[in-house]
Amino acid sequence: MAIPISYNIRNLKLRKGLTIMTALGIALTVTTVVFLMALLAGLRQAFVSSGDPQNVLVLRKGSTAELSGGFDASLFPTLKNLPGIAKDSKGEPLASGEWVVVIVLPRKDGTGEVNVTVRGMMEDGLEMRQLPKENPRVKKVAGEWFRPGQREVVVSRSIQRRFANCNVGDTIRFGKGDWKVVGIFDAGGSSYDSEVWGDVNQMASDFDRQGAFASAYLRATDASAANALKNAVSDDQRLKLDGMLETDYYAKQTSSGGPIKVVGYIVGIIMGIGSIFAAMNTMYAAVAYRSREIATLRVIGFSRPSILTSFVFESLVLSLLGGLVGIVLMLPFNGMTTGTSNQVTFSEVVFALRMTPQVVLAALVFALVMGFFGGLAPAWHAARQNILTALRG
C-alpha cells in the first residue's frame, strides 16, 4: 500500500523554513539555467526565423557569408532568368541583388559603439521580404519604405530603440554622408531586426563597390522549386556561384551562440550537482528527524518500497516547488532584448530572451532530476532503517 501524498505535503509544510530554503536553492539553479536556455532559444529564433524556405541566397563560390567578397553584377541577369523564379508585382522575376556592409552606430545609453549591418537591396528585395502576403515576415510599422535612387534608409524597430538618431526624420551618417531615416520596420525577432536597409546602388557607390553584388536573393515559386533553383545556380559552370536555401544559411549562423552554450552547460551541470547535494542534505535531515515515525509506519504495515517511494516523492515535490519558483523568478525577464555579435558578419544581432514551452519544460525536468537524485539516497536510508532501534531512539 502506498503512503498518502498528503503525508509528504504536510511534512514539507511543517518544516517550513527548511523547505523554503532548499526550494529557493533549487530555484536559483533553475533560474540560472532557464536564463541561459532562454538566451539560446531567443538567439536560435532570431536566426531560424530569418530564413524563408522559398528564398534562395546566391553567393560567390567558396564564400560563406554575405560579407566576404562578392560577384560581378553582370551575372545578375543570368540569375534572374533561371527557371522557377516567382514573378514580382510588375511581372518581372522576383530577384534582388544586394550589398551588405557593416557600420558603427553609437548606443543610445552611451555604452559605446556597435557594429550594425547595413543592407542595400533592390525594390524586389523589399517585396520579397513582405511575403507571404497573409503573414509578412517584415512589416512596416512607421513612416515609408526607402525609395530607389534616394539617400534614404529604413531601420528595424529594435535598432531604433537601441541606437541614437534612428527615429523617422533623423539622419544617420555612414559611408560618404548623411542618410535620412524614412521608416521603421519590424521583422518579428528575426536577424533582419538587427539591420538597416537602403537602396543597393546608393550603398554601393558610397562604399566604392559599384558593378558588383555581395549576394543575390531569388524567390522560388514554391519550396520544391527552391531546391531545384538552388542546384541550378550551384551547377552552372559559367556562373561560379553557390546557391543555398536562405533557411540553411541562417541555421549555420546560430553557431554565434557557442560561447553562451558552453557557459550554459558548465554552469547548469555544476550548479545542478550542487543543488542535488543540498536537497540530499535536507532529505537526510527529514529522514533523521522522522526516524521514529518511519518505524511506526513500518510497524503499521507499510512496506519498504512504499517508504522509499514516499521519500523520493517528497524530494520531487520539494524540487518541483523550487523549479516553479525558479521559472517565476525568470518571468519578468522574458522578452527582454539584448544583443550579441553575429560571428559570421561581426555585426550586432538583437534578440529577445524567449522562455518557450520547451525551455520551461526542460527546466522542470531539470528540477525533477535534481530532486530525484537528491532524494534517492536518503529515501533508501529511510527504507532500510532498523525498526526496533528507530522506535527506541
Place this chain on the structure above:
Amino acid sequence: MTLTTFVTKSAFRNKRRTFLTMLGIALPLVILTVMMTVWRAFYADNGSQQSTQRLITRHRVSLTFSLPIYYRQKMAAVPGVVAVVPTQWFGGLYIDDKPEHFFAQFATDPLDFFKVYTDFKIPPDQLDAWQHDRAGAVADGELAKKFHWRVGDRIVLKGTIWDANLELTIRGIYTAPQPTQSLYFDRKYLEEAVPVMKDQSGTFGILAASPGDVPKIAAAIDDMFHNSPQQTKTESEKAFGLDFVAMLGNVKAFILGICGAVIFASLLVSANTMAMSIRERTREVAVLKTLGFTRKAVLALFVGEAVVVAVLAGVVGILLGSGLMYTVGHNPNLGFFQGISVNTVTMILALLLAGLVGFVAALFPSYHASQVDIVEGLRYIG
C-alpha cells in the same frame, strides 16, 4: 579542550551532513572561481609588458574594411612608434568548414612581424627559414599541437573572402605568453593570389616605445587620417580585444548575474545546514550556558563552525575551479577563454567570499541559539 578543537569537532560531528554541505558550497564556488577569473582576464588584466606597449589600427567603420598599405610608412613616422606591421585576416578554411577546424590566419610582413610582437618567441633558424620562403608560415605552438603540425608540413587554406587557395609550408612554430592559436604567413604570397590586396591591409600592429606613449600615438594616428577617405581607429591591444568581448553582448551583467546567483545559492546551503544542526543542539546550547559560556561565546562558536566548513568547501571549490579553468583555457575549440588561468589573487578573493558566506549564513541561526533560554533549552526534546 580548546575552542578551536571544539569548533572543529562540532563541525564534523555529523560527517555526512558536513560532507554534503561542503559539496553544496564547493560546487557553486567552482563557478564563482571560473567567472571571477574570466572577469579578471577580460577587464582587469593588461597582458604581458609588451602587450601594453602595442596598438592596433583598423578602419574606423568596421573590421571588414581595409586600410591603404601606405599608411604603414606614415604611422612609422609618428613619434614614439618603434615598429609597424600590417596584419590581414585571411579567414580561410582548413580541411573543411567544421568549427573545430577553424583558426585565425593573418597575412603579414615576416621581416618586421617579430619586431612588433617581441614577446612571441621563435627559434632564429625557423624565423630565417620563414623570411626566405614566400609560401612559408609560422604557427602558434598550441595550434601546431592541435593539428599535429611539424616544421616542414604543408597545409592548404581555402579562401572564403577571396577566391584563392593558399598552399603553405610550416616554417616555424612560435610561443606567445598567451597562446594565440593563430597562423601568420607572408603577405606577398596573398598579394600574388589576390592582386586587389596589393595596396591594402585590414589592420596594422604597432609597437610603442613605452606604455605611456600608447594614448598619444593612438590620438596622433587617428588625427593624421581624420580627413582622408579611410579614417582609422587606433587603440591598445587590450581595448581591441575588449571590443570583441563587447560584441558578445553585455558580458559584465552576465557574469555578475551568474556570480550573484552562485553566491546566494551557497549561502542558502550553508544557512540551511546551520539551521538544522543548531536546532538539533538546542539542549547542548543550554548545557554550554549552564557551564558559564556567555551568549557572545555561543554565537562565536556556531559562527566559527559555519566559517570553518565554508572555508574548507572554498578550498575544494577553488581547486576544482582552477582545474576546470585549465581545461577550458587549453581547449583550442573555446577560443574566447584561450590561455586564461586562475591566479592567486582570485583564489584568495574566492576564499574570502566563501568565509563570508559561512559567516553571514550562520549569523541568524546562531543568534537564535545564543538567545535560547536555559530552562527551555534543557527541556527541549527535538
